[in-house]
Amino acid sequence: MNFGQLVALAFSAILIQNVMLTQFLGTCPFLGVSKKSQSAIGMGLAVIFVITLSSILTWSVYWLVLDPLGLEYMRTIVFILIISGVVQFVEMFIKKTAPAIYKMLGIYLPLITTNCAVLGVALININKEFNFIEMVVYSVGISVGYALVIYVFSTIRERIEKAPIPESFKGTPIALIIAGLMSIAFIGFAGIL
Amino acid sequence: MQALYIALLITGLGAFFAIGWYLNKKTPLPEGCELPSLACEHCMSSTCSFAEPNRKEALLQEIKQDLTNSKEGEVNE
Numbered sequence A: 001m002n003f004g005q006l007v008a009l010a011f012s013a014i015l016i017q018n019v020m021l022t023q024f025l026g027t028c029p030f031l032g033v034s035k036k037s038q039s040a041i042g043m044g045l046a047v048i049f050v051i052t053l054s055s056i057l058t059w060s061v062y063w064l065v066l067d068p069l070g071l072e073y074m075r076t077i078v079f080i081l082i083i084s085g086v087v088q089f090v091e092m093f094i095k096k097t098a099p100a101i102y103k104m105l106g107i108y109l110p111l112i113t114t115n116c117a118v119l120g121v122a123l124i125n126i127n128k129e130f131n132f133i134e135m136v137v138y139s140v141g142i143s144v145g146y147a148l149v150i151y152v153f154s155t156i157r158e159r160i161e162k163a164p165i166p167e168s169f170k171g172t173p174i175a176l177i178i179a180g181l182m183s184i185a186f187i188g189f190a191g192i193l
Numbered sequence B: 001m002q003a004l005y006i007a008l009l010i011t012g013l014g015a016f017f018a019i020g021w022y023l024n025k026k027t028p029l030p031e032g033c034e035l036p037s038l039a040c041e042h043c044m045s046s047t048c049s050f051a052e053p054n055r056k057e058a059l060l061q062e063i064k065q066d067l068t069n070s071k072e073g074e075v076n077e
Helices: A003-016 A027-032 A037-069 A072-097 A099-105 A108-112 A116-127 A132-162 A172-191 B002-026 B051-076
Strands: none
Touching (some): A027 A108, A027 A172, A037 A116, A037 B002, A072 A099, A072 A108, A116 A132, A132 A172
């Protein structure tokens, strides 16, 4: 894959194959942590960090351990354990070395273990048989796409809070309608590449 | 032979997670990141470990309120 194709892959991962709005992975934190834009930024950054790190680890374990031993069918359970373990170590490392970053990301790190987008990306990387560079570009692209949509969604929700909408639509119903409209809008990117 | 590999793999990764969890639990929180200050305002998750102390606090408040209400009721009677 040349440089142009890698850029196309990143673009596709961010907008066309957006993990939240077109693949519907990571919906729970998307709806739960998007009431305030500051929380959304924290969650977005934590997702970028964890998805990239866990994708590198899971890809390496799959191709260096599971595939040579013929244990490909064990990948789901192995990936879940790797992701849970990585999150614990990352949280501990940040607590010790960078309190400022912990203040920003700390609360979101345990929530990421329940974010199925992390496991989803790890499995997609294997199913698409990416090489190392493609895997890194795709993982970063997917996580940046997630961070982008959660931030945009949170800013819309902040404005909706002040809008005169009917009582029965307030809260989760209007949030789901907005997510649906955003999803339809993102489908429009499909024809670009 | 494959069963042995599987057992080793799962045990190793289980240990990796358990050690990570234990060390993380032992590491003190940096100053200013204590849980009550976070107050879980931004998240609806009821299963998150961070929500536990807040739930306990809310339950205690509720019990105190009930006790106060019942005492006031007795006085009125």
